[in-house]
């Protein structure tokens with residue numbers, strides 16, 4: 001088999017097929033104008049697996065589930081960092097958590113980071129909750145981070161962060177950072193073992209039911225809905241709702257809204273929602 005050339009092109013037919021494959025596997029809708037993005041993300045992969053062109057690569061995908069996962073890893077956009085959107089964390093710390101503690105719940109708080117990417121969101125949650133745990137004898141928590149990309153979950157599980165990934169958190173909350181993250185600038189920082197033991201990561205597609213977890217008190221579904229059609233967002237939101245406690249809270253991304261959707265959530269504040277009560281009968 002000959003190696004793919006660097007200038008390999010994608011026919012419109014192959015672009016359509018790949019868009020359909022990606023949608024079927026991840027729900028992600030690749031816009032009709034994004035062919036060059038897809039080519040640039042996959043060109044090096046064709047060389048690595050020594051497929052001469054996209055038609056051959058599509059045939060390979062139909063026979064090779066590992067390659068399908070690799071395609072998912074390549075087409076997802078995984079931008080994230082600690083303490084993204086401070087407003088979300090202010091609400092979580094100053095409104096939600098005091099209410100939860102006041103209720104004197106005799107169970108651990110369960111949090112789901114539903115598009116966890118490389119794990120910065122789940123670790124931010126862990127640091128904030130660990131700080132509460134150290135001050136409240138009866139409080140405990142668990143955090144589940146899930147994503148459809150196996151590549152990012154490896155980074156999340158390793159949990160070693162540096163540079164841009166931690167910069168904003170370090171600047172905004174220096175005391176919390178120093179108390180709960182250990183390491184140095186060269187090698188990176190890891191959350192302390194007490195935090196790490198309470199965070200798990202798992203491969204999961206948001207369109208599927210999440211088994212063996214939940215119900216969750218808090219769900220972070222941030223900066224992922226933008227990749228889906230309205231109809232697909234509604235499907236995901238119904239799944240998420242079914243995994244939440246009735247008094248739970250849902251956080252979405254800063255450029256997202258549920259207002260135009262038919263969803264089982266109602267707003268508490270911009271980008272912060274609670275499950276609608278189930279209709280009687």
Ligand SMILES: C[S@@+](CC[C@H](N)C(=O)[O-])C[C@H]1O[C@@H](n2cnc3c(N)ncnc32)[C@H](O)[C@@H]1O
Pocket residue numbers: 026027028076077078079080081084114115116117118121146147148149152204205206207221222223224227253
């Ligand atoms: C931009 S990142 C968001 C990370 C983090 N939530 C944040 O706001 O910083 C979007 C993530 O959603 C994941 N994703 C895309 N489609 C998904 C699906 N169907 N199920 C689960 N995760 C998905 C991608 O792999 C990517 O890591």
